[in-house]
Amino acid sequence: MKNKRRDFLKLTGMTGLGLATGGLSSVFGATVNHSNAMEKNSALKNAIVDDKNSSVIGAYGKWAAGLIDNKLPALSFRKKEFTNLDAWKKDARKRLTERLAIPEMGGTPVVTVKKQYSYDGLHIEELSWQLPYGAATDAILLKPVNAKGKLPGVLAFHDHGGVKYFGTRKITRTSDTLHPLMAEHQKFYYEDLAWANEVAKRGYVVLVSDAFPFASRRVLMNDVAPESLRHGLTDDDPESVEHIEAYNKWASDHEHIMSKSLYSAGTTWAGVFFGEDKKALDILCNRPDVDVKNIGCCGLSGGGMRTVFMAGQDDRIKCAVCVGFMTTWRDFVLNKSVNHTWMTYVPLLPNELDFPEILGLRVPLPTMVLNDTEDELYTLDEMKSADKILAEVYAKAGATDRYKCNYYPGPHKFDKKMQADAFNWFDKWLKG
Template identity: 65%
Template sequence: MKNNRRDFLKKTGLAGLGIAGSGLLNGLGSAPSSSSTSAADGATTETEGISIIGAYGPWAASLIEGDLPEYSFRRDQWNDLAGWRKEARERYIERLGMPDLGNVPEVTVEKQYSYDGLMIEELSWQLPYGPPTGAIVLKPRGADGPLPGILGFHDHGGNKYFGKRKITRTADNRHPLIENHHQEYYEGMAWANEIAKRGYVVLVSDAFPFASRRVLLSDVPEHLRGGLDDQNPENPENIRDYNDWAGRHEHIMAKSLFSAGTTWPALFLAEDHMALDILCGRDDVDESRVGCGGLSGGGMRTVFMGGMDPRIQCAVCVGFMTTWKDLVVAKSYTHTWMTYVPLLPNELAFPEILGLRVPSATMVLNNEEDALFTLSEMERADDIMGEVYQKAGAADHYQCSFHPGPHKFDRAMQAEAFDWFDRWLKP
């Protein structure tokens, strides 16, 4: 079963970011049911000297081993924290090739209503390219005064048809695939709702290219549509077909973005930065107390955003922390094209992207049986982050935990994350 599942993941491109469990695969209707690939598989492969790129693995890994990366704060040459952070962030942004999205767009409030003790707003705004971005804001009903804000990042999950709905709930009835998704990865919870109830204004927007920002079949050449169309979009079977197609389309999108002089992470960062502008510009948000977080693809976006924007006072990365070496020799096949920034591994270890925010509060939550990463490399990433925060004299501003089980953000992990947000964002 495991080999069949791996063949499917590699063929469709749905392996990336949150596809580890069997429930969502069953929901997508595109693969046989199986248990999660054991995290030990990657470690065994590495121990035996076998890599996912064959005999080239040890050589490729050697390119990023040995000397510390050029902009690593762990190097002896970097002793001025503020100076290092400025130079390293500038190089980070340069490598990303982040496009300029211009001024903050006008925000339209599409709907306002109450649900489950929360006031909910459905928003939209138009960026310089693509369809309008859909977003949801949640806050406690009847709350007074500016509240701390949270930028909530939805996951990837091999499911581009859905975005903000993956971590929110706005009615008793849910789409059956969303109900499955909540159960598979969040122990049945819509975590954005739960943190909002604790006294936060939470903004969740659709990332590029998910949900409202997804690529429509009618907008690509017919020979690339695989015989599909955009009709009856909420039909579960059509969603499965679309997600299958979108997974296969990822390499086309990535190569086109590289050819345009930018990267997929750059678009994530640029659009999330715009969402942060919108969140911080709200009258009901205290812009001095803002955090971000998310699982999997949302954890990856937390790394990119948390490392770059000093307005993020507290960041919680869930289910997306490892090393470049892990991706070189063992796990790149389990990840989307959205992960990679050419040349950056020469200059920053992967954990050090998030470490650019030191000494601001940072939490990393891992799962010990997460099939997307090798456990030893998750532990090495924790060591790297710990060294960065220790050198900065801010060891108590960093916390990392390893939870039992596969790729997820369950109730126990949510409780730990929410307490961390409360510690740093509430008076």
């Protein structure tokens, strides 16, 4: 059973992004075992809509896509009337901020250093800070041992993966002992590497924090009411595999409730993400060992989504690498909303900016996008459409050399080759 679940997570990129542990099984009808090629192909066929008259919302798909098809969004820099880059950027970012409805989070939080030590050639700090709501945010900071002076910084975003029990541990290693679920996670999606450690070793100060609502920021069962919503779960035995898998399934099913509650509160999940990630960026920039003129950000999947919103809005991010999260709103409408988290969507924004144009708001700052050609979470045609959109934005701004998009064979991942290309991009623009 464990192998079947592992293979199913591989097939879906672990990202039904909130659905991989539960919702996608209702699409596929059963857990998928890769050893059964016929079953695998059937599952993939169900996940990718080939019929132009069909969609994940049936016959309504063609009509819904038509609402945004065949016209440029109102604030697209590709429109002829936008000739002043700075003026366009100011107006478009203002509208994006309005759509995100970012909640007030106060000033820069006070950071507590809980522990410091060395591991695998890195100086590691276990940090925490308190935002105005929820439990304290836990974070990991990594940099080379005995580093001198100011180093370029990287804000490293962990993935979603349908695994809300973990956060920073998905992309870091702080000892030789890994939780078995995280060893499996890093093996499948990062080719057995903790990529935050790997980029830190190249001479960066790297900050990884738990996102809302993951790990230290996750929803605790004892706080959920009514009790019937807990499905009999408690916060006991927290590190057992059985408890974690049950919690992740619960958190997947709970995601629509969280999203609807946030919308009802007058904010968006993407807005909460950005607000909290901006606090982490503030903390990174305030460190005396960080060169604030040379900071990058990067992440796979849900971390790629966070990269899009952060890098698109904050010019302190001088270099950005978005991994495994680039397509168009059209792809979500017709094909792929079933694969993705509620965290992605910003009401009304598709009328004003296509999804890649959010990242394009950072033009002419250096930007890299890394795509997997067999990524189950997007259609290849729409990944290429997103690539074309970003290329047009950068060309119009006279910054063609600062945008790069690479394609790699295989499913949803951030493997050694992709990591090497990402880190080389950082070296070029943050150290060059």
